[in-house]
Amino acid sequence: MNQFKWAEDDFDLPAGAFRLGPSDPQPVNGKTYIMYHGTTRKNAELIKANGFARSAGGMLGPGVYLSRDLLKASRYPIDHPEHDKVVIRVTVNVGKVIVINRQYHPRQKNWHDRRYGEVYDTAWVPPSCGMVKSGLEENCVWDPKRIKINNTIKPSPVGAGGLCYLWTEPC
Template sequence: MVPSGLEEDCVWDPNRIQIISVIEPKPVQVNNDLFARLSRVQWAEDDFDLPCEVTRLGLDNPVNNKSYVMYHGTTRMNAQSIKATGFRRSPDGMLGCGVYLSRDLQKASRYPIDHPENDRVVIKVKVNVGKVIAINYQGHPRQKTWHDWRYGPVFDTAWVPPNCGMVPSGLEEDCVWDPNRIQIISVIEPKPVQHCPSLLK
């Protein structure tokens, strides 16, 4: 309903609302050194273009057997390889073996970390998550064994909720065991940011 995909609330009784303060916008002072460190690219996508039966990003847990749009950050060269032969499981990581994705474009666009921004792309995919387990704290007993039947029920996707303390950025992360659950939709290229010259004064 909301083009931005952000949540909105409607309260019937105004008496339930208590004003705390009024927040005024503040001008941003950016010096030349800080400007040089600012991101020079932005990541965008068509916010209205969702594949059939796919759910938009939410902060709630992924529902078993539903399909979601997710993102995978990688290099331009790796993106070509993935487009040609499909995804392959990473041998290890925070959640063990699997394909690492996020429903949050901002999270995916940071990867690969420490790689030049102009050589990064984000692959937009459709994923049927199958059976999902939430891994919501470091040292979770199934953190790296969620797909191993020897340790209990087998899951298809491990989900790290936002702001649970496992990811420094506080953004959500997903690990999908079977690459065949992932369907490539498109590749999102970074776009140059036009900074206002007045910010450099």
């Protein structure tokens, strides 16, 4: 059975962008972050050619679902063969962020709609709040124009005689 390892090459952060870190666990209004979107190879090519499009629905309603956690994004699409998965690394200006930290939150699916109060650009689900089975964070961005595609990350095969951690250690 083939196994795969998700890792990214070291890269310089774009000017003004931040990574997920312990000192900045919640996305801060107006900051730009490195985020990730897991998809299939075919869909990644379509996204690179046409940009992101809002989903019709989901846990947080319509939007583009991303995470600042590469391992979270690498799980998608769930139950899809690992060798056909790709993670798209993006830069996102989160704009105004709302925290959705429980199921049935009053703004869970309408955070972007002014008919229900204040308008937000991004909804953030904190890690370990009980909304996501993996316990990892999730973000939903309303306007795809806030998202800039950087590149794609593919899984590296590992196993007997293979290499782990992108060419640095024998398995």
